[in-house]
Amino acid sequence: MNNPSSNINTNNLDRTNDDLHWLLLICGHVITEEYDSDEQKTIPEAVMNFSSEQVKYCDLKKCVQIAQHILQHPQLDLTDEIIQGVSPVTQCMVAVLKLSEIERELCSKGRFEYISVQVAVSLTWFIRRLAANYLGFDEQSYKDVSQTLSVLLGKGSEMLEFLTNYFLSKVVTNLQMWASESDVIKETADLFVTLSIKKESSLIIIKNELFWTLANNVISNHMPIQLINEEYKRLLIKGITCSCLNNSSDEYRLHFDRSIFQILNQRLQSIVESIHTLVEQIKLNNTSKLHCTTALQTFYSENVLSQISTLINSYCGLIEGGSRCSSIQITYLFEHSQQTLQYILDLFDFYHNYSDQVQIILELFTLYAEHVLVYLNENHTKLFYTYVLRLLQIFTKCNYGKKTKEINADEDFNGHIYTLLNCLNHLLAKDFIDFSDEPSTNTEINVGNVVLYGLIICLPLIRSDNLLKIPSISLCYYKLVSSLCEQHSECLFRLLDTEQFSIFLSTIKLGLDNYDNEICKMCLETIQSLTLHIIKQPKQYENNEKSKYLEHFLDYLLQEIVTTTTTLSDLFDTLAGTIYTLICAYPNQFYNFLGQMKQQDDNLTSIIDRFVHDIGQKHDYNRKIKISFTVKFETFVTDLRRIMKK
Amino acid sequence: MADTHAGDAFDDGNEDFQTGDAGASNTYPQQCSALRKSGYVLIKGRPCKIMEMSTSKTGKHGHAKINMVGIDIFTGKKYEDICPSTHNMEVPNVKRTEYTLMDIDNEGYVSLMDDSSDTRSDLKLPEGELGQEIRTRFDNGDALKLTVLKALGEEAIIVCKLENEPKK
Numbered sequence: 001m002n003n004p005s006s007n008i009n010t011n012n013l014d015r016t017n018d019d020l021h022w023l024l025l026i027c028g029h030v031i032t033e034e035y036d037s038d039e040q041k042t043i044p045e046a047v048m049n050f051s052s053e054q055v056k057y058c059d060l061k062k063c064v065q066i067a068q069h070i071l072q073h074p075q076l077d078l079t080d081e082i083i084q085g086v087s088p089v090t091q092c093m094v095a096v097l098k099l100s101e102i103e104r105e106l107c108s109k110g111r112f113e114y115i116s117v118q119v120a121v122s123l124t125w126f127i128r129r130l131a132a133n134y135l136g137f138d139e140q141s142y143k144d145v146s147q148t149l150s151v152l153l154g155k156g157s158e159m160l161e162f163l164t165n166y167f168l169s170k171v172v173t174n175l176q177m178w179a180s181e182s183d184v185i186k187e188t189a190d191l192f193v194t195l196s197i198k199k200e201s202s203l204i205i206i207k208n209e210l211f212w213t214l215a216n217n218v219i220s221n222h223m224p225i226q227l228i229n230e231e232y233k234r235l236l237i238k239g240i241t242c243s244c245l246n247n248s249s250d251e252y253r254l255h256f257d258r259s260i261f262q263i264l265n266q267r268l269q270s271i272v273e274s275i276h277t278l279v280e281q282i283k284l285n286n287t288s289k290l291h292c293t294t295a296l297q298t299f300y301s302e303n304v305l306s307q308i309s310t311l312i313n314s315y316c317g318l319i320e321g322g323s324r325c326s327s328i329q330i331t332y333l334f335e336h337s338q339q340t341l342q343y344i345l346d347l348f349d350f351y352h353n354y355s356d357q358v359q360i361i362l363e364l365f366t367l368y369a370e371h372v373l374v375y376l377n378e379n380h381t382k383l384f385y386t387y388v389l390r391l392l393q394i395f396t397k398c399n400y401g402k403k404t405k406e407i408n409a410d411e412d413f414n415g416h417i418y419t420l421l422n423c424l425n426h427l428l429a430k431d432f433i434d435f436s437d438e439p440s441t442n443t444e445i446n447v448g449n450v451v452l453y454g455l456i457i458c459l460p461l462i463r464s465d466n467l468l469k470i471p472s473i474s475l476c477y478y479k480l481v482s483s484l485c486e487q488h489s490e491c492l493f494r495l496l497d498t499e500q501f502s503i504f505l506s507t508i509k510l511g512l513d514n515y516d517n518e519i520c521k522m523c524l525e526t527i528q529s530l531t532l533h534i535i536k537q538p539k540q541y542e543n544n545e546k547s548k549y550l551e552h553f554l555d556y557l558l559q560e561i562v563t564t565t566t567t568l569s570d571l572f573d574t575l576a577g578t579i580y581t582l583i584c585a586y587p588n589q590f591y592n593f594l595g596q597m598k599q600q601d602d603n604l605t606s607i608i609d610r611f612v613h614d615i616g617q618k619h620d621y622n623r624k625i626k627i628s629f630t631v632k633f634e635t636f637v638t639d640l641r642r643i644m645k646k
Numbered sequence: 647m648a649d650t651h652a653g654d655a656f657d658d659g660n661e662d663f664q665t666g667d668a669g670a671s672n673t674y675p676q677q678c679s680a681l682r683k684s685g686y687v688l689i690k691g692r693p694c695k696i697m698e699m700s701t702s703k704t705g706k707h708g709h710a711k712i713n714m715v716g717i718d719i720f721t722g723k724k725y726e727d728i729c730p731s732t733h734n735m736e737v738p739n740v741k742r743t744e745y746t747l748m749d750i751d752n753e754g755y756v757s758l759m760d761d762s763s764d765t766r767s768d769l770k771l772p773e774g775e776l777g778q779e780i781r782t783r784f785d786n787g788d789a790l791k792l793t794v795l796k797a798l799g800e801e802a803i804i805v806c807k808l809e810n811e812p813k814k
Contacts, residue, residue: 017707116707180679180731181710182701227677282762293762302686302739303674353742353793353805356684401788401808405776406795407695407717408684409805 017116020099024122027092032129041132042141043149051089051146059085063148064159070094071166074101087148096126100170107177117181124174124187128194131167136160136200155200164204167195172210179224182232189235196239197324202246212259215240219263221310230309234317241321245329253332264314265340271308272343275299275350305354312344312360316367323371327435330375334368334384341368341387348391352398355412362419365391369426377436385450388427395420396457410465417458417467421476424454428483448488452495455480459503468510474519478511482522485529493533498545505549509556517570524571524578527553531581535621538585547585554582554589561637562597562644576630584621603643611636672798673736678712678729686740686797689725692718693738693797704730719795720802740797746809747790750781756803758792769794772803780806 035041062085070076078098083091100123106114134153139145145154152159171192178184195201205211217225218236225233237260244256281292298304315337322333344361351357365388373384395416427447458477461467468474481504485492496504511523530550534541541547557579583590594612598605614632673688681687685696694716701710710731717724719740729735745758745766754771771777780803783790789809795802 014705014707021707117703117709118707180677182679182731183710227680229680229682285763289762293764297741300741302737306685353744399807401783402805403776403779403807404793404805405772405774406804407719407722408697412684 013114017119020119021116021122024096024099024119024126027096028122028126028129031089031092032126032133034129035132043133043137045142047089048142048146048149049144051087051149052144054087054089055147057085058087058090058148060148060151063087063090064151066090066094067097067152067159068162070098071101074098074105087146089146090148090152093130093152096123096130097166099123100127104173104177107173117178117184120174120178120181121183121187124170124184124191127167127170128187128191131164131191131198131201132194135164135167135195135198160200161204164195164201165208165210167191167201168205168208168210171195172214175214175228176224179227182229185228185232189232189239192239193235193242196242196246196321199246202243206243206247206252211240211243212255215259219260219314221307230313233310234313234320237314237317238321241318242324245322245325245333248326253329257336261318261336264311264318265336267311268340268343268347271299271311272346275346299350300354305351305357308347308351308357309360312347312357312364315340315344316360316364319364319367319371323367327375330372331377331380334372334376334380338383341365341384345387345390345394349394349398352394355409355416358398359412359415359419362391362416362423366419366423366426369423370429373427373430374433375435381430381436385427385447388423388450389453392420392454392457399461413461413465414467414470414473417461418470418473418476420454420458421473421480424451424458425476425480425483427451427454428480428487431487446488446491448484448491449495451480451484452488452491455484455504456496456500459500459507463503463507468507474511474515477507478515478519478522478526481508482526482529485526489529489533492530493541493546496546498549501546502549505553509553512556512560520571521574524574528574528578528581531578531585532621535581535585551582551586551589554579554586555593557582558590558593562640572634573630576633577626579633580626580629581621584619587619601644604640607636607639607643671739673738675734676737677731678733678735679710679731681712681714681735681737686719686738687714687716687727688736688738688798689714689716689727692723692725693720693740693800694725695719701731702728719797720800738797740795742804743794743796745792745794747780747784747792747806750784756780756792758794769801769803776803776806783808 031044031047033041033044066082066086067090070078076082076098078091078095083094086094099119103115103120103123106112134149136155137149137153139150139154151157153163154160171188174184174188178188195205214236216222218233218240221233225236240260241256244252244260275296278292278296282289282296318333322330344364348358348361351361368384369388373381376384399413428451430447462473462477468477492501492504508523508526511519515523527550534547534550557575561575561579591612594608598608611632614636615629681696681699683696683699687694687696696714696716698713698715700713702713703710711728712731714727714729715724716727727735743760745760747756748759748765749757750771751757751767754777755767756769756771757765757767758769759765771780780790780792783806791807791809792803793805793807795804
């Protein structure tokens with residue numbers, strides 16, 4: 001590197017870079033552990049113990065000094081003399097910091113021929129895991145804490161602040177140096193999120209001017225941020241939001257509001273109002289109509305579409321970052337995004353022909369449903385439901401009777417349906433999880449109605465394109481309907497007309513006929529829930545068409561039990577429970593079926609009579625009796641199959 | 647108000663932001679690393695939708711190259727290209743305009759009206775299933791909206807949908 005000659009032996013360079021890459025991986029895997037985003041990350045116990053044992057051989061002061069020194073003088077050779085008294089874990093970290101600084105220096109001098117993309121990826125990967133496992137680690141989580149690590153990286157240590165700020169600068173320089181290399185940017189974005197999620201490090205980086213410069217560049221989509229993939233921009237915004245809201249300080253929330261939230265909201269407002277103005281002008285049909293039409297077309301250019309996607313994506317990152325924070329912060333985000341959501345619905349309408357924009361908006365609403373809804377009070381919940389209803393109405397309007405030959409339209413549309421079903425699933429979660437200060441008692445807000453409306457919209461679209469053959473969509477759909485029927489079965493009877501109810505049940509039968517046990521189970525639970533509703537109000541559903549459709553399942557399931565040769569062990573309890581529930585609702589049909597079985601085969605008479613005697617004549621739905629029915633039913637089925645095999 | 651366009655709406659001091667007036671250019675350059683799946687790119691002079699993107703490297707430690715597979719948005723033909731991630735590629739401006747279908751003549755030319763009540767009759771029904779569906783629905787008396795796709799001076803009808811929603 002010090003050789004001014006332009007002749008580089010690329011073979012040697014490649015070998016060196018190979019070695020660096022593998023050494024980084026080995027060190028990273030030895031001293032750190034991988035983690036899920038929600039997991040509590042800790043220093044591996046073996047490393048902590050080893051470091052503790054080494055303390056007696058270490059000069060603690062030197063451990064701290066060398067880490068600081070190497071960042072100021074990366075050319076410093078790590079000779080035996082220099083590293084004597086420095087703990088092995090510290091040596092490892094210091095070597096990596098040195099490598100990081102050399103890389104940065106080479107870039108700043110334009111000596112790109114020396115730099116390896118692979119090493120850049122591995123280096124950032126290592127630093128990310130180091131940050132996740134070590135920065136501000138909680139000493140309470142360890143039986144025996146190494147003094148070296150405590151001094152270097154423990155909570156409140158001087159080096160913690162120094163190293164955290166260095167890692168932040170690493171994020172910034174990587175974004176500048178490697179904007180075109182997606183693998184490096186991925187690790188960099190993940191590193192930034194790691195720094196933001198950890199409370200100790202987020203409180204440090206938020207005081208650094210570099211953080212706010214980065215935030216400004218990301219929000220403004222300045223170069224080189226423009227060059228990076230949307231997915232990673234979203235992660236950066238997630239990190240920015242999390243850092244700002246990850247504490248109880250009003251000061252940083254205000255700063256976030258001014259620098260991030262308001263900027264995005266103003267930009268959105270400006271776009272939507274411009275579009276509205278132009279549309280109104282065009283309708284007036286005056287002399288400026290042509291000019292306004294031309295101006296409106298600029299909002300459909302690829303460049304602007306890309307900016308719209310970036311803007312909506314920013315809101316997605318905002319919600320994902322906010323979801324890591326307290327309920328107060330999440331509620332604050334919603335309170336300040338009411339107008340935002342209305343504007344976004346306007347954009348949804350305007351861009352309904354543009355599948356990317358449709359997709360990102362659906363994703364945004366799904367994120368709100370997943371992360372924000374459970375914290376909302378009654379009024380906010382009702383408001384959010386109205387937004388979702390409007391979203392569904394626009395979606396229907398834009399897809400009604402649609403036929404297309406556009407390239408890849410099927411895949412785009414499948415994505416929309418899947419996201420919509422996912423959103424509806426999250427809406428239902430409010431029934432089970434409600435962290436708001438005032439859990440809803442108002443029956444006027446019925447999430448079942450909202451979800452069912454969404455289902456009514458999706459169902460014809462799903463059926464016309466046979467989308468239930470797609471595993472992800474079918475799983476989402478059946479999960480939705482089984483949860484909906486468990487909590488809001490009365491909605492289906494109240495709001496679906498007979499034809500719609502029949503179509504709905506046909507999808508349940510499809511699930512039973514064609515899918516695996518997971519979906520079959522959900523279908524059986526759906527039938528149980530619907531039948532239970534009828535049992536609770538027998539007079540209302542006497543001679544009712546919808547009840548008759550449901551009754552068919554009793555014959556169908558009994559027939560399946562009798563004719564199938566496969567074992568049903570995974571499903572048996574659910575199947576028996578469903579049959580029991582159907583018997584309680586339709587006892588006459590049950591006895592008719594058994595009578596027909598006896599007529600078809602005399603050998604079955606004694607088994608059937610015994611079974612009927614065991615279960616008794618009266619069938620009032622009761623959980624205890626259901627459990628004992630399951631046992632008796634199992635015996636009955638075993639005997640039945642034994643006879644029928646002969 | 648008469649000068650409102652997308653550039654104004656995005657102007658919050660970001661001087662790097664580029665918009666174009668409609669019709670000013672059929673394409674604009676974008677660095678390869680910023681392209682994404684389902685986006686558009688010009689490959690061998692044809693406007694394509696990107697179906698697959700994967701990264702390979704020039705040598706083990708070299709810079710990324712992006713391998714792209716795209717489908718011509720008008721002909722459905724597949725094209726492939728490889729480009730270093732730092733290089734620019736041209737992105738076509740792809741426009742979709744919705745029209746109300748007014749009439750279909752004997753030669754298959756459609757009369758269309760846009761939201762500002764301007765009409766045109768220079769496009770033919772598309773070939774294949776979509777064209778047949780449009781004709782059948784039109785003959786049945788359905789009110790139809792057609793979407794016309796336009797890029798690099800080429801146009802085609804690609805979507806038809808019913809104008810009136812079902813009663814709920």
